[in-house]
Amino acid sequence: MPYDRLQRRLGESGSPTVTTLPDGSIDHFCTVEDAAGSLETRDAFGREILGDRSSFSFAVETTEPGGQAVNTAKQLHALGGSVTCYGHLDAPVFESLPFDTVSMGDPAIVYVFGFGDRDVMFVETSEVAEWTLAELRRVGDLSEAFGGDAICCSNWGSVGGLESAFHQLSDADAPRAPFVFDPGDIVGHPPEEIGALLDAVTALQETFDVVYSANRGEVRTTAAPLSGPFDGDLARLAAIREETGITAAVMHARDEAAVVTGDERLRVSNYRVERPARHTGGGDRFSGGLGHALACGWEWDVALACGNACAVYYVESGSTGDATDIAAFLEERSPLES
Structure with missing residues (x-):
């Protein structure tokens, strides 16, 4: 079972050197209210917007350092990695981060x-x-940025310039290492833009072992311009990998994670969260767990299990789990069949 092996690996993983980049944000977590009080669901909010109301109140509950690169770095650091985040971090809120940071501008x-x-x-x-x-x-x-055990890059959906950077990196003098790339929210982007993204990922594979990692909706968007029809998620991942020649294509979802490589097609079931504390940021913790596992050289099923466990722990608790937290979380849960 991958989760059984993950528990053992968490106690012996060491401290791989990992870089994350390139975004950063100041995240204000808010609640929304109307005259009757807090609006608990999106449906309720939508009904109010479509009704007679034209103004709402909101309260900022917490303010945190965020962005996909920052959130991924939080998870990597929590698992014991030696992390440097290159992001847009010019704000006092980022001074509290417990890992090395290098800022390239305003968040x-x-x-x-x-x-x-x-x-x-x-x-x-x-x-x-x-x-x-x-x-x-x-x-x-x-x-230095690309000389470690792994790189985690994210947010093509919001950060312009990544395509050009990937093409430039295609002939970079860098060690061949896992390059985990989460494109961010790309749902709704037109096929020609997705095609340009895939071309850039293809170029990046010349230098790194690229792992394209996206959620189910983003995987469907990525595969849409490719030859179909597809009979499921694994078929879409296989088409993405074949089109680009990358090392692996990964999907992370609430119910499972999946990967297609040149040799394997794997699915690893995920744990269910009954009462989420957070809905935002779980995918970034998946990237951190996956990146840590690949930097440590773990098998693919254990790497997917690590991403799943980190994501679920965060969504359920609202906090980023360290190796001890994740191991205890797995100990408390019933075994899953994968």
Whole structure:
């Protein structure tokens, strides 16, 4: 069982060197109210918007350092990794982060409106959208940023410049290491933009062992321009991997994680969360768990189990679990069949 082996591995994983990049945000977690009090669901909010009301009140409950690169780094650090986050971190809120950071500019401002079924995010436009590889060169050495045991990169959906950076990195002098890439929210992007993304990922594989990691909706969007029809998630992942020649294509979802490599097609069931404390940020913890496992050289089924466990622990508790937390979480749960 991958979760049994994960428990053992968590106590002996060491401290791999991992880089995350390139975004960053100041996340305000909020509640929304009308005259009758808090609106608990998106449906209730939607009905109020479509009704006679034109104004609402909201309260900021907490403000936290965020962004996909930052959240992924939080998980990697919690698991014992030696992490450096290259992001847009020019704000006092990032000074509390317990790992090394290198800032390339101002962060985005995000308002996360929490509802019982799902969060809704509103993002202020920021300079993150103008990011290029030149910004990374301005603040650091590429050999340091890409010279570790793994790289975790994210948020193509919001960060311009990643395609150009991937093409430039195709001939970079860097150790061949796992490059976990989560494109972020790409649902709704037109096929020509997805095609350009896949071309850039193909180029990146020239230098790194690229692992394309996305949720179920994002996997469907990625596979849509490719030859179908597809009979399921594994078929879509296989088409993405075949189109790009990357090392692996991964899907993370509430019920399972899956991967297609050149040799394997695997699914690992996930634990169910009855009462989520957070709806936003679980995918970033999956990236952190997956990146840590790959940096440590773990088998694919254990790597997927690690991503699942980190994501579920965060969604259920609202906090990022360290190796001891995750091991205890697995000990308390009934075994899953995969």
